Each structure stands twice: as structure tokens, then as C-alpha cells.
Amino acid sequence: MxxxxxxLIGGSGNLGAPVLAAITAEPSLNVTxxxxxxxxxxxxxxxVVKKADYNSHESLVAxxxxxxxxxxxxxxxxAIEQLxxxxxxxxxxxxxxxxxxxxxxxxxxxxIVKEFWDRVGFHGKHEVYLRLKELADAxxxxxxxxxxxxxxxxxxxxxxxxxxxxxxxxxxxxxxxxVIAVSNLSHIANAVVWTLTHPEESKNKTIRFWSYKITQPSxxxxxxxxxxxxxxxxxxxxxxxxxxxxEAKKAxxxxxxxxxxxxxxxxxxxxxxxxxxxxDIPFEDDRKLEDVVAEALKPFVN
Numbered sequence: 001m002x003x004x005x006x007x008l009i010g011g012s013g014n015l016g017a018p019v020l021a022a023i024t025a026e027p028s029l030n031v032t033x034x035x036x037x038x039x040x041x042x043x044x045x046x047x048v049v050k051k052a053d054y055n056s057h058e059s060l061v062a063x064x065x066x067x068x069x070x071x072x073x074x075x076x077x078x079a080i081e082q083l084x085x086x087x088x089x090x091x092x093x094x095x096x097x098x099x100x101x102x103x104x105x106x107x108x109x110x111x112i113v114k115e116f117w118d119r120v121g122f123h124g125k126h127e128v129y130l131r132l133k134e135l136a137d138a139x140x141x142x143x144x145x146x147x148x149x150x151x152x153x154x155x156x157x158x159x160x161x162x163x164x165x166x167x168x169x170x171x172x173x174x175x176x177x178x179v180i181a182v183s184n185l186s187h188i189a190n191a192v193v194w195t196l197t198h199p200e201e202s203k204n205k206t207i208r209f210w211s212y213k214i215t216q217p218s219x220x221x222x223x224x225x226x227x228x229x230x231x232x233x234x235x236x237x238x239x240x241x242x243x244x245x246x247e248a249k250k251a252x253x254x255x256x257x258x259x260x261x262x263x264x265x266x267x268x269x270x271x272x273x274x275x276x277x278x279x280d281i282p283f284e285d286d287r288k289l290e291d292v293v294a295e296a297l298k299p300f301v302n
Contacts, residue, residue: 001068001095002199003096004068005029005032005067006023006067006069007031007033007063007064007094008033008071008073009073009074010072010075011033011035011043012042014151014154014185015188016073018185018186019192020043020044023189023192024044024047025193026196028197031047032048032050032067033048034049034063035049035050050063057087057088060085061088064088068094068095069094069096069097070089070098072097072100074100075100076100077122077257079128080123080124082100082124082128086128086131086132086141090135095142096141096143097132098145098192099128099132101129101146101147102151102188103149104147104149104261104274106208107128108206109133114126116272119246119264120257120264122261129143133204143204144205144207146191146195146207147206147209147276148187149183150183150265151185152211152214152292153186153292153295153296156296165296166300168227168300169232169234170220170231170232170234172220172235172236173241173263174238174268177217178270180274181209181210181212182210182212182214183209184287187211190283195207205280208276208278209279209281211284211285222293226297226301241262244259
């Protein structure tokens, strides 16, 4: 089955914008962006936009009709909303659904995945996967899971890999020797397009890939080379960091789940599979790690 008409949900965010650009640049694909009825999001000239009431099954079905594939890029915390997208997609005759997966751990039936999301506190991704698999097993829809590791270029700016660019400080989790697979947003977008143009290779599969394999010390060495300065380093216990975040989550901090997730990714035994073993796409990121680091550091280098 050739994929032709794409409906993109979440086309203006950190990842949505590069995914939209990459799909638009592929001549064999047509893309339409779906937004809420009250959305104020803006898109590049020429972008086809549909609006729908996300709380209305009928409105979603009407918006989905005529599209063979839906790519969802909504936020992790809102991932559970995709259950209604999936049900509407089946009724509308959509062939394939890409849930908002990404991140480090790929959804599966395994107990380790349930444990991961139980600890983080965001169950939406896993529940959506389980429903998609159930429907796929019944022959009602196909799915593709895009699993990229943490967003590298975005994470540099927002401290996810333990760097405070403004203050030139690095937080090293444990020994720092945990290897993690990370991806730039543009590379993720290109991988999405590859799966869309290779539907049989990506049918009902998890597609794992990365831009780079890093450890925190190796990344810090690149950062210090780019800045020409030594950075202040703080070593912290992974277990203590996770424990503090889990306590904050129980106390109602809405962002603490992301801190738990961050700690689990740096687990030194790689319990949750941050160091991918297989790259499922046949090309590498064309951006060099040092160049990406230099770009992120530009506003902070004197």
C-alpha cells in the first residue's frame, strides 16, 4: 500500500514544524494539518489546514476522511487524547496511525514498559499503543512507532542532557558512563518521511534510530572544546534524583514526571534501553554533533 495523503496533528510545535517541513518537501506526499477549532497556530504559506472539534467524534471522523495516514505529534502529557483519534480514524477508513511516540523507550507489551510509565506517571503513550495493537491484530488499522531517543538539539537548550548553557555548568548523573541514543529534530522528521515512503518496512513496527550515541562526559568534552573554557561539574546520584522527582510528583508537581523520565534514561544498567542496539533507517544524520553544540551555544559564547 502506497501512502499518499497525510493528516498531521500537531504541526506547529518543536517537532511538528520540522515534520511538516519534511513531509511538504517530499513530492510523493500530500499533507494537511489538523488544528483545534479555536487554534491560533500559524503555518508556512501554502499549508492546507483543517479545523475540528477534538471532543466530537463526528467532527474528527469528518476531518479524517480522505486521508490514508495520520501522524500525531501532540504533547506527551496529552497523549491519552489520541485514543479518540484512533477510534475516529478506524471509522473514517484511515489505513495507518503514527502515535506520538518518540522518546527513549518504545511501547510494547513488555512489563518493563509498563513499569517505566508507572514511574513517570504518563500512561497515555502506552495505552494508545495497546489499543492500536489490538486494532492492528484485528486488521482494522496499521501503526508505526517512531522511537528516536531524547531530542538532542532541543534538549541542549532546555537542560535535558544535564547542561546549563547560560551558567556553563554540567550535572553528571552517576558515573556519566551511560550511553544514550539521541536525535536532532530534523533527523526525526526525515526518519518519519522515510517510513511514510517505505510503508511495508514500517508496517506495525517500532522504528528506532539516532543521530548520535553520547555519554555525558563525551558531550561535555565537546562543549568545553566549543566554548574554550572548563565548565563547573556537579555529580549527582541517579537514584537520589529519581527519588526526589518521584516525591515531587506525588506532591502534585505537574512537571516532576519529566524529571523522573530524565533520571530513568540515565540508569547506569540501561534497564530501560536508552542505548539502542539497532538503527532501523538506512541513513545517518548529516549534522555533525560539534556543529549542533556550537549552534546551541551561540547565544552564550562571549
